[in-house]
Amino acid sequence: MRWARIQIEHKISHGIVEEDQICLVEGGIFDKIDLTGQKVPIKNAKFLTPIEPKTFYAAGLNYAEHVIEQALANNREPNIPDEPHIGYRANNALIAHNESIIKPSDSSEEFQYEGELVAIIGKEAKNISEDEALDFVFGYTIGNDVSERKWQRDDRTMWRAKNTDTFKPMGPWIETDVNLDKLVTTVRLNNIETISFPTNSMIFGVARFISAMSRYLTLVPGDMIWMGTEGHSKNMKVGDICEIEINEIGTLRNPIILGN
Numbered sequence: 001m002r003w004a005r006i007q008i009e010h011k012i013s014h015g016i017v018e019e020d021q022i023c024l025v026e027g028g029i030f031d032k033i034d035l036t037g038q039k040v041p042i043k044n045a046k047f048l049t050p051i052e053p054k055t056f057y058a059a060g061l062n063y064a065e066h067v068i069e070q071a072l073a074n075n076r077e078p079n080i081p082d083e084p085h086i087g088y089r090a091n092n093a094l095i096a097h098n099e100s101i102i103k104p105s106d107s108s109e110e111f112q113y114e115g116e117l118v119a120i121i122g123k124e125a126k127n128i129s130e131d132e133a134l135d136f137v138f139g140y141t142i143g144n145d146v147s148e149r150k151w152q153r154d155d156r157t158m159w160r161a162k163n164t165d166t167f168k169p170m171g172p173w174i175e176t177d178v179n180l181d182k183l184v185t186t187v188r189l190n191n192i193e194t195i196s197f198p199t200n201s202m203i204f205g206v207a208r209f210i211s212a213m214s215r216y217l218t219l220v221p222g223d224m225i226w227m228g229t230e231g232h233s234k235n236m237k238v239g240d241i242c243e244i245e246i247n248e249i250g251t252l253r254n255p256i257i258l259g260n
């Protein structure tokens with residue numbers, strides 16, 4: 001099932017995506033729902049981020065090639081992690097499918113995408129095993145972890161590099177029926193494919209992250225975990241359109257515009 005969150009005039013509504021339309025419901029994705037009978041064509045929908053997360057987690061360096069590429073870019077030896085590492089991102093950076101990524105006027109040319117799988121927690125999780133961890137996932141969506149690499153090198157906390165307004169596109173919806181082993185992530189800039197990789201070829205998978213995190217953190221419905229990216233990202237520039245597709249989920253599309 002695909003869950004979308006859209007805006008209709010001044011009202012925010014959740015809906016179930018069926019072919020080329022969204023069937024609106026009363027209630028949220030974790031509530032008991034009732035169909036309203038109202039349907040909105042996808043082509044006319046004003047998408048919002050499919051969820052406003054309780055806590056926004058992000059896996060650190062979770063694909064081997066990306067670890068190597070980032071090490072080379074920073075003139076250091078690659079260090080493949082031996083356990084999951086988790087960080088945090090800011091909700092203010094989130095934007096939806098079709099909304100514009102704003103490239104700050106003082107940012108460098110190293111303004112890059114990172115196509116990521118996003119896991120949405122659906123049940124409270126504390127001290128759970130890896131074998132049962134996926135039972136606590138409500139569904140998955142797509143994220144673009146936009147990164148300004150010069151700032152990433154210069155700022156000790158990456159507060160600008162990762163969390164500037166509009167740096168975290170997410171969407172277009174949440175897919176609840178996903179086979180992780182069949183997923184492929186593909187990134188396109190201006191309709192030209194720049195990278196494609198098996199989504200589940202992570203150093204540590206979704207289940208391992210959730211289990212490890214739940215030892216120390218209580219995960220609750222609405223929390224989300226961005227699972228990292230593979231390879232070396234290309235620079236994006238003003239006027240580009242970045243698309244991130246994960247088969248079985250959908251395509252997240254965002255143009256890049258110039259900011260102040």
